[in-house]
Amino acid sequence: MTNSLLFDFTVDKTAKTVYITREFDAELSLVWDAFTKAELIDQWIAPKPMTSKTKYQDFKVGGKRFYAMVSPEGQERWAIQEYTSITPKTNFKMYNAFADKDENPELPGSEWDHTFSEQNGTTKVSITIYNESLERLEKILDGFTQGMKMSLSNLEKLLATLSQK
Amino acid sequence: MRRDIFQAIADPTRRAIITLIALQAMTPNAIADNFNTTRQSVSKHLRILTECELAKQEQQGREIYYSLEIEKMKEIDKWLNQFRKIWEARFNQLDNVLSTMKKQKK
Numbered sequence: 001m002t003n004s005l006l007f008d009f010t011v012d013k014t015a016k017t018v019y020i021t022r023e024f025d026a027e028l029s030l031v032w033d034a035f036t037k038a039e040l041i042d043q044w045i046a047p048k049p050m051t052s053k054t055k056y057q058d059f060k061v062g063g064k065r066f067y068a069m070v071s072p073e074g075q076e077r078w079a080i081q082e083y084t085s086i087t088p089k090t091n092f093k094m095y096n097a098f099a100d101k102d103e104n105p106e107l108p109g110s111e112w113d114h115t116f117s118e119q120n121g122t123t124k125v126s127i128t129i130y131n132e133s134l135e136r137l138e139k140i141l142d143g144f145t146q147g148m149k150m151s152l153s154n155l156e157k158l159l160a161t162l163s164q165k
Numbered sequence: 166m167r168r169d170i171f172q173a174i175a176d177p178t179r180r181a182i183i184t185l186i187a188l189q190a191m192t193p194n195a196i197a198d199n200f201n202t203t204r205q206s207v208s209k210h211l212r213i214l215t216e217c218e219l220a221k222q223e224q225q226g227r228e229i230y231y232s233l234e235i236e237k238m239k240e241i242d243k244w245l246n247q248f249r250k251i252w253e254a255r256f257n258q259l260d261n262v263l264s265t266m267k268k269q270k271k
Contacts, residue, residue, distance in 0.1 A: 007253065007256065009248075009249045009252060011245055011248070018248070020252055022252075022256050024256075024259065024260065024263055025263070025264075026263040026264075026266070026267060030266050033266070034259055034263055034266065040262060043262045044255060044256075044258035044259040044261070045255060045258075046255075047251050047255055047258075048254065048258075
């Protein structure tokens with residue numbers, strides 16, 4: 001795995017915005033799929049030892065992905081994403097909000113903007129996350145910190161699971 | 166109103182004050198000299214910084230000096246670093262997923 005790939009992470013607290021840029025050693029269409037197809041998203045979006053479980057997804061403007069982050073103890077934290085704009089293989093935007101298990105969103109949520117570009121087989125993804133409330137940003141973090149503490153780089157496990165497929 | 170480190174750094178003037186008092190303890194007047202704003206406004210920012218426990222006051226003779234609570238500043242780094250690590254871990258996982266996808270494609 002190449003570690004020379006760009007990774008940029010900045011938080012503008014004033015603008016309540018998180019900016020993330022990352023390069024991937026893969027062609028754009030693969031990266032686009034990995035970001036937009038639930039069965040692929042579920043394989044990487046949850047930091048170990050959490051897992052991601054998508055109940056349903058309808059990737060179109062106005063469509064939704066209803067999913068949960070599941071803790072090792074089986075505790076589910078549901079969230080709902082609504083796609084607000086899609087330009088295939090270039091950009092997609094969504095509104096993300098925590099929800100209960102019956103799909104009732106807890107507002108306010110956050111606005112996500114993803115931009116994809118490819119150069120010489122490397123795909124760059126720029127993500128902007130705008131949070132209406134900083135408290136929410138902290139809530140997201142609190143939820144993850146617990147799981148993260150247990151294991152940060154348990155990649156072997158994921159690799160093993162993937163190679164079994 | 167929220168009184169924590171994030172409230173403290175949410176304002177550009179307060180961020181500038183933090184930079185100033187990080188170098189040396191300063192009186193409100195000396196701090197105000199660096200800004201095109203009223204003494205009153207600087208006092209307000211200093212009060213917020215103190216309430217957020219990011220600045221501490223010290224009486225020296227007749228003057229009050231403000232200095233930065235370095236330890237408190239580290240909280241921001243710690244907090245952001247955790248958030249950054251989540252994304253690092255995520256993307257490392259995504260690297261693996263992409264690598265598997267590439268193999269399957271071949």
